[in-house]
Amino acid sequence: MKMKVILVRTLAAGLNVALATTLAVPPTAHAQGGPIKIGLLAPLTGAASALGKDMLNGTELYLDGIGFQAAGRKVELIVEDTEGNTATALTKARKLVEQDKVHVLTGGLLASTGYALHPLAEAQRIPTTYPVMSSDDLTQRKPAKWVVRTGWNSSQSMHVFGEWVAKTLKYKRIVTIGLDYAFGWESVGGFQRTFEDNGGQVIQKIWTPLNTNDFAPFVTQIKREADAVFAVFFGRAALQFVKQYETAGLKGRVPLLGNGTTTDESVLPQMGDEALGIMTALHYSAALDNPANQKFAKAFEAKAGKIPSYYAETCYTNARWIVEAVKAIGGRVEDREALLAALRRVELRDFPRGPVSIDRWGNPVQNIYVRRVDKVGGKLQNSVIATFPAVSQFWKYDPDEYLKQPLYTRDHPPCPHC
C-alpha cells in the first residue's frame, strides 16, 4: 500500500515537473543572440535505430568539428527520436518547432514522413532540409517551398545505372525485385526507364512487403532466362536478401545488381562473401578517394567505430550545408526567408560525396558513382568503377517533359516484356 502511494506520487511529481518545464519556456528564447537551434528527427529506437545512430553521428561529427559555433553564434542540436514511425515523427516535429523554436528542422527517414512533414513545414514556415528522405515527388511534382533536399532522390542514381548496365554490361533481360513501397517503386522505375530506353528488357518485376524476413517465396520465382537480377533493399532486408540469394543457389549463376542502399555501408560490414561482386549506383561510397571523404571517413571511424554509411555522409554534409547557409546570412537565422534562400543557394565542391549544387526544384545536382563490392584488406567495400558528374534528378530528359510523366509507381512504367 505504501509502495503504491509512493509510486503514484512519484508519477504525479514527474508529470508536474515535466509540465512545469514545458510551460516555463521563456519568451526570449528565440531572440537574436541566443543559440542557433537545429532540430534533428532520427529513428533512435525501433527497427531502423542503426540508421538513426549513423544520422546522429554524422551530424554531430560536423558540428563537433566547428566547435558548435557558426557566424559567431553558438549552435545547439536538439535530437528527437521518431521510432521510425511517421505519426511519432509528426508529433516530435511539432515539439521541435513549437516548443524548442528551432531555426532549422532536419532529418527524417521514411518517404511517408517526408510527405507528411511537407504541410507542417509550409504551415509553420520553417526552413526544413531532408538529408535522407528520397521520394521523387518531394522535389518534382509536389515540391514544398520551405523544404530543401540535401540528400538525393530515389530514381536519380538509377537513371544513370540503368543506362550504364544496358550499355556497358550489355545485359538484355533483367528481373527486378524490390521493396513494395514508394522507395522501391521509384528506384526500380528509374532503372527500368533508362535500361529499356537503351535496348534492355525488364522481364519480371517482383515486389516484397516491407516486413518480409524470409525471401524464399520470392527468390525462388525469379525467371531462369534472366541475365541479371536488380534488387532494391535497405537495412536488415538487404542483409537478408543478399544472404538468401546465395542460399538459394543463385549467386554465381545470375549476377546481382542493386540500388545504392542494397550494399550501403550500414549493412556491408555485416555481410559476408555473398556480397562480393554486386554492382550498384549511388551518390556516395565510403571508398571514394577524394581528400574530403578521406578526412571524413577517418574522423567518422574514430568517432563511431565503424565506416561511414551514406546515412552518415548525408547528415554530415547536411549539417555543413545548414552551417554554410547560416554563415552566408551572417547568422541572422531569425530571418526565415533569408535562411531558406541561403539554403537554396549553397554550392560547394568539397563535400565527401563530391561537388554539389542545387536545382530549382530543391534537389541536389551531384556525382553518381557506379560501385562494385570488392574485398580490400579483408574488408568489403563499394569500389567506384565509374563516375558520372553533375547528374540532375531528370538525367538527360527535359525537366518539363519529364514532369508530364506520372510518378514511378508499382504500375508505372508498365512492363511490356513481363
Add this chain to the structure above:
Amino acid sequence: MTAEFWIIQTFNGLSYGALLFLLASGLSLIFGVMRIVNLAHGSYFMLGGYVGLSVVWRTGSFTAALVAGAVAIALIGIGMERLFLRRLSGQTLGQVLMTIGFALMFQDLALLIWGGDPYTIPLPAALQGIVTAGALRFPTYRIFIIVVATLVGAALWIVLDRTRVGAMIRAAVDDREMAQGVGIHVPVVSLGVFALGAALAALGGVIGGGFLGVYPGADFEVLPYAFVVVIVGGLGSLPGAMVGSLLVGLLDNFGKALFPELSYFTLFAPMALILALRPTGLFGRA
C-alpha cells in the same frame, strides 16, 4: 505454374513453418498450463538470437550458440515467472499488460547491449550447401530447420504423452485445481513449462538468426505469426501447434507467391474463418 514451382514453394513453406513451430509450441504450452498470453514471447526469440550471435563470435561454435541461447533465455523466463507473473496468478489482463512492459524493456536492453545493426549468425560449413535433386535445389540449412523442428516436436510428444512429467503437465493443462488436489506441485510444473517455452523460442531465435538474421524489431515482427499459429491450432495443444505452424507456413508462403497484393489477407482471413467455425482453434478445447 510448373510442378517445380509447387514443390519448391511447398518446401519453403514447410521450412518456414518448422521455424514457426519452435516459436509457437512454447507459447502454446505456456498458455495451456498457466493461461498466460505472453506478449514477450517474440522478445525471447530476438534475445535468443542475440545471445547466440555473441556466443558464435566468441567461440565460433554454432552448437554452443544453440545451447547458450536456450539456457540464457530459459533463465530469463524463470526470473519473469517466479518473481513477477506468479504474483498475478489468475489475473489474465494484469499478466498480459505485464508481459508488454517486459517486451518494451527487452527491446531497449537489446538495443543498449547489441546496438541497432542487423546481423546474421554465421553458419558452420556443413549447413551452408545446397542439395540438388534434378533441376530442384534445396538449401541445406532449410532442411536442417525441418529436421530440428521434427526432432523437437517428437521429443515434446514423447515427453508429454509417455512420461510421468508429461502426465503431470497434461493434468495441469486439463484442470489446475484437480492436479493440485492429487498432489502435483503445479507451481513447479508451471515454472518448468515457462522455462521450456522460453528456451524453445530462443532456440528458434538462434536458428532463425542463421537465415533471417538478428535485428531490432524482430520481436514484434514474429509475435503475430506465433499468435496466429496458436490461435489456429488451439491454445495449449501440441498437435495444434504442429498443424498450425505448417498451415501458417504454407499459407503465408503461397499467399506471398501467388497473391502478393493480398498476402496478409490470405494468411489472416482463413484464420478468422477457422475461428468462426471453431472458436477454440482446430485442436483446442473450451
Add this chain to the structure above:
Amino acid sequence: MSSGLAAPAPTLDRKVVAGFAALTLAGVLAPALPAYPLTLLTQAAIVAVLAMSLDILLGYTGLPSLGHAAYFGIAAYTVAILATERQMGLAGCLVAALLLATATAALFGVLAIRATGTYFLMITLALGMVVWGLAFRWVSMTKGDNGIAGVPRPGLGLGWSLAEPLPFFYFALLAAALAWAAMGVLVRSPFGLGLKGIRESESRMRALGYNVWLHKYLAFVISGFFAGFAGVLWAYYNGFVGPADVQLVTSVETLLMAALGGPGTLAGSALGAVAIVFLKNFVSVYTKRWLLILGAVYIGVILWAPRGVLGAFTREPRGAR
C-alpha cells in the same frame, strides 16, 4: 462488485464533477498554453476517446479486446481516403467513417462474442491483424506502407479555421466531451447496468432473463462506433494515416491506457490515455532509454496498483472479484 447493480452514487457524481472540472480547466487554460503542450493535449483528448471506447468492453462488460485499433484505423483510413481523393467534407467523412467502423465491429462482433476471457483476447487480436493486413498490403486502396499524407483539416464554415492549433484543440475537446457524455449516459442506463451485471455473473443475468449475447454484442458494436469516432478525429489531427495506426502495438497501447487508469471508470481510462501520451513524449525528451522506463512504469503500476491509477485513489472497495 458487492453491489454490482447499484454503485455508490456519490462516487459517480464526484467523478463526473471532477471530469467536468478538468475539461473546463483545459478549455480555459488552453489559450495561455504554448503550442506544443496544446498539441499534446489535443492528442490526449482524441486518444482518451479511444481508451474510453475500449473501456465499455473491458471495464463495463469484462471483455479485453486486443484489436481495438481496427475500428479506429478503419475510420481514420476512410476519412483520409475520402478527404484526399474525393475532397469530401467533414459531414460526409464522419458519416462514412462511422458507418464503416461500426459495420466492421458488427461483423467482427459476431465472430468474437462467442468467446470469453483469453480466447476473446486472442480472437480480437486475430481480427485486428486482418485489418492491419489490408492496410499494409492493399496498396491500391490504402497506399500500403507509404500511408496517406496531406489530410486537410475540415472547414466548418464558421469563419475560423481548424488549421490553427487552438481552434482544433477546442474542436477535439468538444468532440471528446460529447463522446464522454454519450458513453457516460450509456453506461449509467439500464443497458449499461445490464453490462456490469454480465461482467459480474453471466449465469445470474441469464437466469434473470437478460439476453446476454445481445448485450455483449451491442457493447462490442457501440465500442467500435466510438473507437471509429476517435479515428475520425485522429485522421484530421495528424493529417496522416498509415499502417502503424492499426498495428498490434496500437491496440496494446490502448488496452494499457484503459487498464492503467482503472477499468470500469470512463474518467480513469481518459486519465490513463492522458498519462501515457504525456509520459511517452516527456520521458523521451530527457533520455534515450525511454522505452526501458516506460516498460518499468507499466510493470510497476500493474504490480502495485493492479486496479489502475484511478482505482488506487478510489477508497470504496470494489468488492472481491
